[in-house]
Amino acid sequence: MQGEYRMSRSLARIMAIITIIAVACSLIYIGLSRGDVSRDSNGFHYARELKIAISTDITTIDINYATSVADFEVLGKVYESLFRIGYNPVEKKLVYIPQLVEKYIPINETFWFFVLKDGIKFHNGKELTAWDVEASIRRSIEISPIGRMLLRDAEGMPIIDDIIVYNSSSFALRLRKPFAPLIEHLAHLSVAVMPKDIAERYMDKKIESLDDVIGTGPYRLIEYVRGQYVKLQRFDDYWGKKPLLEMVIYRIVPDVNSRITALKTREVDISVGIPPEMALQLKREGFKVYNETGVRFVIAAINTLKIPDVRIRRAMNYAVDRRAIVENILNGFAVIAKSVASPIFPNVVYLEPYSYDPEEAERLITEAGGINRTLTLLVSTRSPKDIELAQTLKYYLSEVGISVEIQSIEHTAFLKKVFQDHDFDLAIYGPSPSSLYYALTYWRTKAALNAPLYSNPEVDRLLDIVVEEKDEEVRQSIYRRIQEIIWSECPAIWLYFENIIIVTRSSVEGLRILPFQILILDDVYVKN
Structure with a gap:
């Protein structure tokens, strides 16, 4: 049914x-x-x-x-992707592991060759082939909300220029330009593999029949x-x-x-x-x-168009006692934010945390000329802990002279108001990305999930070049610079990673x- x-x-x-x-x-x-x-x-x-x-x-x-x-x-x-996301408990980092793929070879920066494992069957008894993979990737790029973000660039163009099938077990991906996190993105379940006939039949519509829910x-x-x-x-x-x-x-x-x-x-x-x-x-x-x-990063996004002065945004970060929040609201079941993405991602850097410093917050607010209105803090009614967090943030901000009114609204209305209408000053939510690059693209100027409307041309430029950089050390340094810029410009009150x-x-x-x-x-x- x-x-x-x-x-x-x-x-x-x-x-x-x-x-x-x-x-x-x-x-x-x-x-x-x-x-x-x-x-x-x-x-x-x-x-x-x-x-x-x-x-x-x-x-x-x-x-x-x-x-x-x-x-x-x-x-x-029910479904599987070419690769899967795993977790290394020793290093406490995510890893990306071949799943349906037996081996893969990057021939050059824009040409990747893949061989599938033998003997993999779909639930309908048919064997997995490279033609199934081709149709599945094309469908993900075309209709999947997450797949479109994972496999398209900032301009909305597919990062995969062509899918070349050699035989039933081997294929290649030709990219429009180098894309370093390709394997990480192919590991997402939004790029899962289904039979070719089903992928093609539903290329422009949603699967609604249980008979057509067929994976490996x-x-x-x-x-x-x-x-x-x-x-x-x-x-x-x-x-x-x-x-x-x-x-x-x-x-x-x-x-x-x-x-x-x-x-x-x-x-x-x-x-x-x-x-x-x-x-x-x-x-x-x-x-x-x-x-x-976990990867859920709880933040209070700051609408940068309504609060353009970075001094005010930094003051908000200094005004909040994160340690008290983690201990009193979450009973220690969280990690205080020291980066703009979860520490379990490779290439995440630990940055200087914003300490609890009400005096510094007041100094920055005075220097910026103060805030002469009451700010609106939006929170979804879906999470009682987020509502409790909103009340706590209101208290801390009031202690440094910032007046806040909390609006608790139903979750679907919350999403529309925050991400489509951008009708808020502050909004509590928790992004949960699958890779560091994916996490950082939230802050790209035209990103769909850039609720604070944050914009920095240097961040946009670095996000473009980091995926094309083939030298691992250089790529790490670029990732570090992106994180440092976003962290310092405070498009959000950075809070904690939820356990x-x-x-x-x-x-x-x-x-x-x-x-x-x-x-x-x-x-x-x-x-x-």
Whole structure:
């Protein structure tokens, strides 16, 4: 069963990254059907079925239209990309690993050769070919809100000039110009691979039929009841390591108290997105608590057209006690911002943090001539923590003479007001990019997600040349300079990187988590 989901392309692009969505959509729980177990060769019993609850429904069954954490959590078990995003726990950095690709060779700066792995099958039984890859990439470039941002340049031109298929297992990408983060962008699920006939049939429209949701992933999408649940079944012909779980069921359960009750009564085994104070209490009661660094960067964007004086914007940064916010609102489950992107990305540099210095804030405000009006601080009603943060920011800014009025509005209206109308002075939200370059492009002059309307020609120029630079050391120095400029010009009050909080019963083993609040279920089992 499936429903319709309609959204303007521009608003879909907005929802792709604004992960205030992420907090609401990632409240996940996993439960065990007690009578449904399997036994391995050693006589060990484990669950065959896993129940996962999300607080809001998925927005689509079409991977190319996926924008929210819930979308990628569910559809990421069904579809796969040429590469995948992994996490190195030792270096605490993201890595980009071949997935459907056996090998790849950059022949030169604009010509990349790829060979696919043998024996990969789609859920319909057909083998993966290079022609499927070609059609899938073209569809992503054409219609995917995120794919269009990943695989097009600042002028909206595709970075891929041509896709050359040599045979069923090999192909090449000819680029219009050098593009260093190509592999990082091909790892995004918005560039996932589907059968050629489906990609071509839906080249200008959205997939709405479950029969056409066909990927190469470890699970098949077999049932969807809007507002109630999504059901996945293990794909037994999966080319990779087969998961222990035979069935994964995502249920929509909005109330956090209901999820915690289910955890305590053994109706569920895992809950994701538990508020910090509740997680600490559950830890005291004997539950496992995972506390992992995430990519969601919580900021209070500053409209640079309405507040053009950089001294005022810097004053706002000095006015805020981030350490107190992290300790008192988040119970320590966050990392104070020292960069313009999450520290888990390669080439992120740590910069001099804005210390809590009300006297310096007052000096800068006086030097700039003060602010003679009340500022509007927008916040979505979707996240209680963001609302609490807004109240705290209002207090800190008032202490240095800045009057603030908080407006809490429904999430869709919030997105429109912030990213389309730019009708705000300050706005709290949390970008959640998949690479450093992607994170930095938010601040490009004409970027769709540049809510503060920040503009710096030097930043735009450096963003253009960093992707064409072949020398790694030079590229690192360019990345550093971009970050330094944006950090110093304060198009936002830089706050913190939100941690991912997952609580499980002691019987749950094998769970891994990506920093995007995505559960890796490959090795998950529940002991009986």
